[in-house]
Amino acid sequence: MWHDVKLLNTITAALIGLCALVLVATGLWWLAQRPMFVLKAITVHGSGEQELRHVNALTVKSTALPRIQGNFFTANLDAVRQAFEAVPWVRRATVRREWPNRLVVAVEEYQPLGTWGEDGRLLSVSGEVFTANLAEAEEDGKLLEFAGPKGSEKEVATRYGELREWLAPTGLKPVAVYLSNRFSWSARLSNGMLVSFGREQVGGMSIKELVERMVQAYPQLVARFPGRIDSMDLRYPNGLALNASGQVAEAR
Numbered sequence: 001m002w003h004d005v006k007l008l009n010t011i012t013a014a015l016i017g018l019c020a021l022v023l024v025a026t027g028l029w030w031l032a033q034r035p036m037f038v039l040k041a042i043t044v045h046g047s048g049e050q051e052l053r054h055v056n057a058l059t060v061k062s063t064a065l066p067r068i069q070g071n072f073f074t075a076n077l078d079a080v081r082q083a084f085e086a087v088p089w090v091r092r093a094t095v096r097r098e099w100p101n102r103l104v105v106a107v108e109e110y111q112p113l114g115t116w117g118e119d120g121r122l123l124s125v126s127g128e129v130f131t132a133n134l135a136e137a138e139e140d141g142k143l144l145e146f147a148g149p150k151g152s153e154k155e156v157a158t159r160y161g162e163l164r165e166w167l168a169p170t171g172l173k174p175v176a177v178y179l180s181n182r183f184s185w186s187a188r189l190s191n192g193m194l195v196s197f198g199r200e201q202v203g204g205m206s207i208k209e210l211v212e213r214m215v216q217a218y219p220q221l222v223a224r225f226p227g228r229i230d231s232m233d234l235r236y237p238n239g240l241a242l243n244a245s246g247q248v249a250e251a252r
Contacts, residue, residue, distance in 0.1 A: 166208060
């Protein structure tokens with residue numbers, strides 16, 4: 001081997017290249033540790049055109065900063081993102097570096113649709129359950145009410161949108177939507193009336209068809225029972241039952 005000049009030249013070149021790489025890496029490591037790259041600023045703003053309503057930038061930074069380690073080069077952006085997403089009201093955060101010592105964080109807030117269950121949690125317009133200050137969530141008015149088995153959050157939020165659309169001809173809006181543990185649907189409407197829909201299929205009819213039948217009959221029911229209709233049960237294949245100011249009646 002020692003008499004093979006070509007091989008010796010190859011080994012020498014490889015060693016020189018390896019030494020050069022070590023020197024470059026050492027230099028980069030030394031440069032990365034310079035004080036100028038210590039994180040000195042974190043900018044927090046809303047995602048896209050969304051303005052931050054519930055997330056206070058100072059509060060967010062004071063909560064997330066203790067969990068951030070490293071400098072401009074070594075900070076783990078995924079860990080930084082997780083630190084910000086652990087803050088109340090933060091649905092999603094994206095983080096990027098800005099030369100030479102700044103991180104820029106774009107925050108997307110949860111948009112509350114209503115309360116979820118009885119433990120003080122909130123349901124977002126996207127059907128996600130989150131925890132935040134209820135008083136802050138109700139700054140624009142009292143929230144809607146939702147409840148259902150674990151894992152049914154998106155389904156309940158979707159059903160709310162459907163009922164809102166289906167009931168529009170009556171001028172009524174759902175203010176609470178419930179899904180029982182037996183997967184039976186009910187809703188309280190804006191006039192205080194509680195409506196029971198039952199399961200997805202009742203006597204071969206879908207909930208949409210049951211609501212359509214109710215919408216058609218509603219003007220006549222209001223005329224027949226001018227007082228407040230307290231509750232209405234649609235779980236009948238050939239009609240419905242209602243309770244109006246203490247009167248129980250069936251309509252077919």
